[in-house]
Amino acid sequence: MTTSSIYLPEMGRLVQVESMTTLEKLFTIELPGGQSLGHDPGQFVMVSVLGVGEAPISITSSPSRSNGSFELCIRRVGDVTNALHGMQAGATIGVRGPFGHGFPIEKMRGKDVLFAPGGLGLAPLRSLINQVIDERSSFGRVIVLYGAKRPNELLFRDELDEWIARDDVECHVTVDRGDETWDGHVGVITTLFPYVSINPRNTVAVTCGPPIMYRFVLMELLGKGIPETQIYLSLERRMKCGVGKCGHCQINDQYCCQEGPVFTYAQIKGVEEAL
Amino acid sequence: MKFVTQDALRVWLDQLAQEVDLVAPRDVEGHVLYRPVASSAGVLFEYQRPEMSAKDYLFPATEVLLQIEQRGKEMTLEEIVPERKQVLFGLRPCDAHGAAVIDALFLQQEPVDAAYRRQRERTTMVGLACPRMWEGCFCTSVGGAPDAADHLDLLLREVDGGYAVQVVTEKGAALLAGLELQEKKGEPPPSQADGEIVPVAPPQAWRTLFEDEMWQRHGERCLSCRICTYVCPACRCFDVVDRVTSVQPGLTCSERIRVWDACTSTNYRRAAGGHNSRPTKPGRIRNRFFCKFCYYPEDFGPLGCVGCGRCIVSCPVDIDITEVMRGVAERSDG
Numbered sequence: 001m002t003t004s005s006i007y008l009p010e011m012g013r014l015v016q017v018e019s020m021t022t023l024e025k026l027f028t029i030e031l032p033g034g035q036s037l038g039h040d041p042g043q044f045v046m047v048s049v050l051g052v053g054e055a056p057i058s059i060t061s062s063p064s065r066s067n068g069s070f071e072l073c074i075r076r077v078g079d080v081t082n083a084l085h086g087m088q089a090g091a092t093i094g095v096r097g098p099f100g101h102g103f104p105i106e107k108m109r110g111k112d113v114l115f116a117p118g119g120l121g122l123a124p125l126r127s128l129i130n131q132v133i134d135e136r137s138s139f140g141r142v143i144v145l146y147g148a149k150r151p152n153e154l155l156f157r158d159e160l161d162e163w164i165a166r167d168d169v170e171c172h173v174t175v176d177r178g179d180e181t182w183d184g185h186v187g188v189i190t191t192l193f194p195y196v197s198i199n200p201r202n203t204v205a206v207t208c209g210p211p212i213m214y215r216f217v218l219m220e221l222l223g224k225g226i227p228e229t230q231i232y233l234s235l236e237r238r239m240k241c242g243v244g245k246c247g248h249c250q251i252n253d254q255y256c257c258q259e260g261p262v263f264t265y266a267q268i269k270g271v272e273e274a275l
Numbered sequence: 276m277k278f279v280t281q282d283a284l285r286v287w288l289d290q291l292a293q294e295v296d297l298v299a300p301r302d303v304e305g306h307v308l309y310r311p312v313a314s315s316a317g318v319l320f321e322y323q324r325p326e327m328s329a330k331d332y333l334f335p336a337t338e339v340l341l342q343i344e345q346r347g348k349e350m351t352l353e354e355i356v357p358e359r360k361q362v363l364f365g366l367r368p369c370d371a372h373g374a375a376v377i378d379a380l381f382l383q384q385e386p387v388d389a390a391y392r393r394q395r396e397r398t399t400m401v402g403l404a405c406p407r408m409w410e411g412c413f414c415t416s417v418g419g420a421p422d423a424a425d426h427l428d429l430l431l432r433e434v435d436g437g438y439a440v441q442v443v444t445e446k447g448a449a450l451l452a453g454l455e456l457q458e459k460k461g462e463p464p465p466s467q468a469d470g471e472i473v474p475v476a477p478p479q480a481w482r483t484l485f486e487d488e489m490w491q492r493h494g495e496r497c498l499s500c501r502i503c504t505y506v507c508p509a510c511r512c513f514d515v516v517d518r519v520t521s522v523q524p525g526l527t528c529s530e531r532i533r534v535w536d537a538c539t540s541t542n543y544r545r546a547a548g549g550h551n552s553r554p555t556k557p558g559r560i561r562n563r564f565f566c567k568f569c570y571y572p573e574d575f576g577p578l579g580c581v582g583c584g585r586c587i588v589s590c591p592v593d594i595d596i597t598e599v600m601r602g603v604a605e606r607s608d609g
Contacts (some may be wrong), residue, residue, distance in 0.1 A: 006388065007389075009352070052517055055547070235545075248512070251563070252570060
């Protein structure tokens with residue numbers, strides 16, 4: 001009789017907790033014995049605060065920068081995430097995973113890669129962006145168009161500055177509404193598209209953000225002529241098991257935790273419940 | 276045929292009740308339900324279809340997956356492993372069929388669900404054939420029969436003076452020690468499988484009706500009460516939640532439990548932040564039926580319905596799965 005269960009988490013240790021905005025914190029986590037999580041960009045883990053519950057969270061660190069730990073950027077929005085926000089470095093959390101299929105980086109090599117994250121959607125995309133930057137010579141142009149609602153909601157500002165400073169990354173940042181601290185671009189994310197010229201056949205687009213943003217970003221990407229099979233999205237679902245059993249993430253006959261959370265637009269086009 | 280008298284059957288059940296967790300149909304304040312029993316007293320031998328399926332004993336409505344102890348910063352996790360063997364006696368064949376449907380996902384798709392496998396491994400299923408079909412039953416339309424032995428370990432059929440015993444699996448044979456069997460001439464008569472045959476349209480026919488107006492019609496009157504899912508032997512959606520069980524100075528004990536969930540419930544698809552990607556009742560009702568007749572068979576093999584009819588008799592607003600099946604078959608023909 002087996003005793004190892006798919007529901008038994010590993011005990012991870014919070015090695016660093018860093019405030020990013022009023023809603024988001026960055027958590028750095030080590031697994032027992034310094035073992036590697038072994039994830040691909042775009043995959044997620046089930047994170048437990050034991051006694052409170054478990055929630056699916058995308059991994060924001062790049063496998064190319066693992067250093068024996070991984071990072072999660074977490075917005076406090078429910079029971080588990082609020083409990084996590086109350087935890088300090090040194091605390092123990094449960095980790096299961098990584099789960100799902102991430103971004104197919106092999107299919108992106110040699111191509112221009114356009115990233116269009118909105119708000120917290122930068123968290124899963126950052127994993128891939130940094131991997132692409134770390135293997136920079138394998139890719140064509142690297143374009144990042146990032147939008148947030150307000151300046152104080154922008155995530156990973158130091159890294160955004162680094163990307164902007166690099167001459168081999170075209171990074172543009174916008175906010176829906178500015179304030180006195182902001183002298184950058186103002187407007188929704190789609191207002192950044194005119195700043196970059198795109199060679200659609202040779203471009204892979206990767207986007208993640210709130211459902212309303214997808215609608216408009218997809219219109220832009222398709223309008224530029226990027227093929228549906230070259231547009232990748234990461235979908236949000238509230239997985240309860242992560243292993244294709246519980247039913248919560250089912251999109252018709254597909255399980256977001258198994259086939260996804262990354263899908264091409266061609267896969268989900270016209271699927272009523274996908275977004 | 277192998278034959279056992281009712282007296283001998285009772286002796287065997289009394290003995291089993293000492294050795295294993297024995298579950299059997301009982302009358303609970305006018306409701307026939309599968310319930311744990313301490314002896315053969317109170318076990319029903321003549322009953323129709325228990326109001327709830329036996330799913331609760333393989334995939335419990337509330338199941339502790341982990342026990343969590345926190346002493347200061349020290350955290351220990353322990354899985355709950357039931358030690359005792361379990362016998363489900365008097366199962367109707369549709370309930371064993373329901374277990375086989377859940378097996379297709381929980382056992383036959385990797386990774387195996389270890390908690391379910393432990394329940395399944397410790398359990399032997401002893402069926403008692405329905406002599407005929409009951410109100411709402413349509414098992415013969417979805418690959419079952421009132422006296423189907425498939426998916427059971429032993430099958431009993433009522434005959435003059437006692438029961439005919441059919442050994443289906445080795446696990447069933449192993450349970451027979453202590454049962455006084457006789458050899459009798461002849462075979463038990465088949466049950467009356469006279470229910471109406473409801474058409475089962477193939478998955479591709481369902482796909483053509485995703486946008487049909489019938490989902491609006493059925494969905495409008497759904498109360499999102501979820502009873503259809505809870506009485507279903509084949510529904511298997513679940514939620515996982517933690518609860519604190521005791522707090523003492525320096526020691527907090529909690530449990531991680533798995534509980535039944537239902538795709539018909541309002542918040543089933545609610546994600547963090549409130550977005551709900553299946554926000555309407557018609558969409559949720561459609562998913563329930565598509566899961567059973569389109570997605571589940573395509574993804575995992577079996578139909579997600581065993582024709583027990585419980586959802587039909589339980590639904591407070593008379594949503595009838597056979598009406599849906601007929602509607603799909605009729606429309607997809609045209």
